[in-house]
Amino acid sequence: MNYTHTELWLIILALGVGTFVIRFSFLGILGDRQLPPWLLRHLRYTAVAILPAMVTPLILWPQATGGQMDPVRIAAAAAALGVGLWTKNAIWAIVAGMGSLWGLGWLLG
Amino acid sequence: MPASSPRTAYWRGVRTALPFVIVVGPFGLLFGVVGTEAGLSIAQVMGFTVLVIAGASQFTALQLMQDNAPTLIVVASALAVNLRMAMYSASLAPHLGPAPLWQRALIAYMNVDQTYALGHADYEANPRQSVAEKVAFFFGTSTPVIPVWVGATALGIVVGEAIPPALGLDFAVPITFLALIAPALRTLAHVAAAVTSVVMAILLAFLPWNLWLLAAGLAAMIVGAEVERRMEARR
Numbered sequence: 001m002n003y004t005h006t007e008l009w010l011i012i013l014a015l016g017v018g019t020f021v022i023r024f025s026f027l028g029i030l031g032d033r034q035l036p037p038w039l040l041r042h043l044r045y046t047a048v049a050i051l052p053a054m055v056t057p058l059i060l061w062p063q064a065t066g067g068q069m070d071p072v073r074i075a076a077a078a079a080a081l082g083v084g085l086w087t088k089n090a091i092w093a094i095v096a097g098m099g100s101l102w103g104l105g106w107l108l109g
Numbered sequence: 110m111p112a113s114s115p116r117t118a119y120w121r122g123v124r125t126a127l128p129f130v131i132v133v134g135p136f137g138l139l140f141g142v143v144g145t146e147a148g149l150s151i152a153q154v155m156g157f158t159v160l161v162i163a164g165a166s167q168f169t170a171l172q173l174m175q176d177n178a179p180t181l182i183v184v185a186s187a188l189a190v191n192l193r194m195a196m197y198s199a200s201l202a203p204h205l206g207p208a209p210l211w212q213r214a215l216i217a218y219m220n221v222d223q224t225y226a227l228g229h230a231d232y233e234a235n236p237r238q239s240v241a242e243k244v245a246f247f248f249g250t251s252t253p254v255i256p257v258w259v260g261a262t263a264l265g266i267v268v269g270e271a272i273p274p275a276l277g278l279d280f281a282v283p284i285t286f287l288a289l290i291a292p293a294l295r296t297l298a299h300v301a302a303a304v305t306s307v308v309m310a311i312l313l314a315f316l317p318w319n320l321w322l323l324a325a326g327l328a329a330m331i332v333g334a335e336v337e338r339r340m341e342a343r344r
Binding site: 013 | 206302310334
């Protein structure tokens with residue numbers, strides 16, 4: 001990480017203030033008014049639109065292996081995703097994912 | 110409901126939120142561990158956790174910072190993750206709009222995925238509550254969730270050093286996010302958005318200044334919204 005102290009705090013403060021403004025927007029500033037349907041439709045997908053992109057490089061090219069694809073990590077990710085889809089339960093998905101990572105790592109290690 | 114009062118609403122909120130500590134705790138702990146390992150100072154890790162209180166965006170910022178992305182891109186990408194909270198704010202406004210400004214400001218600060226979901230569900234289920242009861246319920250849900258989030262991060266900073274790298278805790282970040290994403294894939298539109306997101310992240314990885322995340326997110330949002338629109342038109 002190559003940031004100065006000032007830059008790091010700038011990121012933290014900007015993110016804190018920006019997040020508060022987003023959360024305060026309608027509660028505090030815009031009040032009780034309807035969002036246009038097209039905007040609501042887009043906002044509904046922000047989480048499932050951005051988070052998968054964020055995890056993709058972490059799974060395919062993990063830093064811990066120097067960016068090399070790692071079959072154990074890919075299998076563990078698949079297990080977490082599969083169990084999450086099946087059970088709709090985040091805790092079981094984490095258990096399956098980390099369990100596979102440790103289990104396969106131990107078997108192959 | 111003659112027996113109900115802000116006090117009972119508050120404790121009902123506390124009780125409803127207690128089980129969610131199981132999700133919030135490990136997530137906060139992980140941020141403490143990973144943030145410290147990435148090279149942030151204790152004050153900076155706690156600064157993130159106390160000022161932002163939004164795990165997904167904090168991890169997003171952290172990931173881009175480890176790639177030394179430009180400051181503006183780090184902030185814009187992490188804020189994009191939090192855009193959904195504008196929707197939370199809008200859907201709470203009809204219920205909490207008449208509350209005093211300081212209460213609304215405090216609620217906005219503590220409006221995270223868990224407190225929002227619990228608050229909104231309760232207001233829809235018991236629409237005849239007074240505004241004071243609704244506010245009290247929200248403060249109730251925040252009472253276990255927010256301190257556990259902050260405390261777990263602090264604990265993560267402390268125990269992080271003791272966790273051997275062989276445990277592969279770096280990989281707990283993507284695993285945790287997959288665990289959050291998978292149950293959210295409720296409709297075809299959600300699946301289409303998620304698949305677009307992954308494909309674009311790979312295709313756009315070459316973009317300068319780590320713009321791939323914002324670009325992939327935007328494209329996936331548009332795809333999700335468009336699929337939803339078409340599904341509804343067909344009905």
